[in-house]
Amino acid sequence: MDMRIPVSQCLIRLHEEKHDLEDYQGGVPRWCSGCGDNAILAAVQRLCRDEDLAPERTVFVSGIGCSSRFPHYMKTYGFHGIHGRAFPLAEGVKMARPDLNVFVNTGDGDCCSIGAAHWIHAIRYNMNLTVILHDNQVYGLTKKQASPTSPIGMKSNTTPRGSVLEALNPLTVTLGVQNASFVAQGVDWIPELLYDIISKAFKHKGFSFVRIIQRCPEWLPKMFEPWLHDPGKTLLLTHDKGLQPSADLGRIYKNQREHDPLNIHQAREIASTTDPIPVGILYHNPDVPCYEELRHAGGPRTPEAIRAGLEAELDKFTIWPDEKLAQAA
């Protein structure tokens, strides 16, 4: 049989097999208008298209909260889990199936509060997951309670006289954990950089942690007004191994700093700045081993190997009958 296919046919097929944005668009998002989650969804769908990810080999895992509705709006496999447990659920998926593209969508309550223990350990496992922390600094779905990342003094239904604790900084926490391999920060109102950051995160092999500061128009409509109005309050991190913003963007965001993503000390220093808000790749170390590889996940598994392994173990515990008895039996 002639297996050759004319070049023209190949091109047609290539065209056919390429996915469009619609191939990743699931249900119509039910987020509030102006919610930063919409910007993240658009960036992620664009990434899927640009990387031509097979929808059936892509899984979005989430916890609970506004952000965690994310998988429902993708036309891939999705796992909308339970509050705080997106990380271990995603780790299980990745360990069983290292061949799948696994994303995690989590919020500031989900990741930094109820799931904080899992977050710390997920960083340490460094499994190949693309993690998006949708950080709007408030509990939205339960109607305006302070979250761990809420700024001190923020009034909410549980802090009517203003929150009394300093906000937790997800970047410094992540950068403080052993095996951190990719840490970046974006803001929902600069879509170009949001896309670039998520794209870099996806291409990193390891636990890519992207914190996205996002607006909650419903509960904190004015929270980020000063940053929106004054581009100088945003610090763009640039580097040939990091982000290279377009000239147009550079004309608006003039507050820039060259930062080598391999420099963890500088990354930690930058991470601790909250005003201006640093945007870009803070840290990227491609050489941290992934847990699933250290554990040889996804290796071949055959009934013959299981039989041989089991029989060898049973041998250790076996009392063999006398030969005469065995013959009689």
Place this chain on the structure above:
Amino acid sequence: MSNAAVLEPTRQESAASTKIAVNLPEHIVEVISDSGEGAQRCGQSLGGIAARSGNGIWTVEIIPAEIQPPARSVAGASGIRIRIGSQRVTNGGDETDLVVAFNEQVLLGRVRAGELKPGATILLESTWREHRDPVIVKSYTETVDALVKSGYRVIEVPLERECRALMADARRGKNMFVLGMLCNIYSFDPALAREQVALTFGKKDQKVIDSNLRLLDAGFAWGEANLDFKYCIPAQRAAVPQIVVNGNTAIALGVVASGMDICAMYPITPATSASHYLSDIFERVGGLVHQAEDEIAACAFAIGASYAGRCAVTITSGPGYSLKQEGLGLAVMAEIPLVVVNVQRGGPSTGQPTKVEQGDLLTSIFGSHGDAPKVVMAVSSIEDCFYSMITARKIAETFNTVVIVLSDASLATAQQPFPRPNFSDEWLAPPVDQTPVPEGAKPYDWDAVTGIARRFIPGQPGGMHTITGLAHDRASKVAYDPASNEEGLRMRSLKMAALQKTLKTPPVHGEPEGDLLVVGWGSTQGVIEEAVDRLRAEGLKVSSLHLRYLHPMPSGIREILQRFGKVMTIEGNWSDRKEDELIDEDNRRYAALAMMLRARFLVDVDCWSEARGQPIKPGNVAEVLRAKLNERQ
């Protein structure tokens, strides 16, 4: 029969020729020491030798709560009981016939717990008599005197002195000396004993094996020369190969045999040893054990792995089981197969980590908020620990459900021989389905009769959907409308009925009808059946029924209950005592299974339970049943 010929007595001349071994149908032996003196290894080896000789055995480990409890303390008693019989042995039995104790304090722990038979033989380390601390000497001599006065046969054995001749650190060698002495007492073939010791120390170098063999021989010879008694528990070697492992090892072997790939766990007593062993062997067959950051994560990790491929397992005990509840609810709601092993211990809260209890039945059936139907099965023997893992995996994947396997602290460490399993490819899960999903098929296309839907696994083209712990419709879309919510509840519940229709009625032990039926579950099977057999031998009309499936329960149980005048359960958990002043029928909290049986079958099921942290004794059960038979209705 003399074994002295093959051994070289250390000091005394052999007196063997004058001893005649007394034949016994069974004997219960205990070896008790401080932690770290190797009593358990000694007892396990004795069990191994007895099993090799063809005897039935059951071992019960006596484990203090701390890793290094203070030496010479009553609470620090660490050791093992071995019940050796001519026939198959199914439980630890009643009181001990013969005990070897390394000091008088740990011995007192057992005496005060009522674990010694009146007049039992005590072989006691005598080195304390010459101790330089007069307080210890006084304690020792007074205890010996008191024990003799109480009618025990106390034989002082210079363990330390004898071992010092063979080993610099005599404390570390006593256990093998004692093993030799016990082999002599029970007329075991010294060649078998030597084989067992070589196996026990198989991972160590030859020097270690040799020095332990010298201790074994010396103990054997000492017994031969110095003891004026000898027993023989006649045995017939099995015609088929037998496996001797404890319950947790059997669970780990069962996990391998079931074809499951991933075990996610968090360390917890008394479940962890299953994961220890699994960690050792699993990777060789392509599996892995993930030690998660906590119990919640272990459960979620297993659910994630199950979702993405084959069913995974998480192994835990009570406190960990409590933490997993939200995960179990998710697996029920999203219909993800999952096997959960709960090796029960004393509760509530941290309770009694090393002690046995059957306290988790109701939380297993009803745990997790909302209506979260799960399959609950209980293992009742070591062999059962192995095969239940295969069955649990199959049920989980057939019905896309959570299967809870209840074991307990007593099965975890108990050893009992069972026929070597013959591996079958059918035990394994099929390869992960990656074929395209038929057009139009929905992720929850529930069968109207069975409630079962074929699940779509990531990688299957056309099957993309988002699973959720929220109420959802057949397309897995979040659905809050009343009809969708009730449809989901109905379908998840129907799966229990679909499984229930496949379950066989459990057999009645004894006659199918009579005056009293005893119902039990889990590790108490051997104890209950032994008690029933004793009473039946007296002509009493007692039978028993042991349930493997607690939820759902098989059909036919109602009819069985109705054929008996009285029904009661025997359980290792708490139930209110009728003699307490405030307790009456309006407030009495029944034992877990009794409550379930009363609710389902509308039969007046009584119960007797204890939660002492010790295995229930057949003698106690027999007395309870006798009293129940005599009770006026």
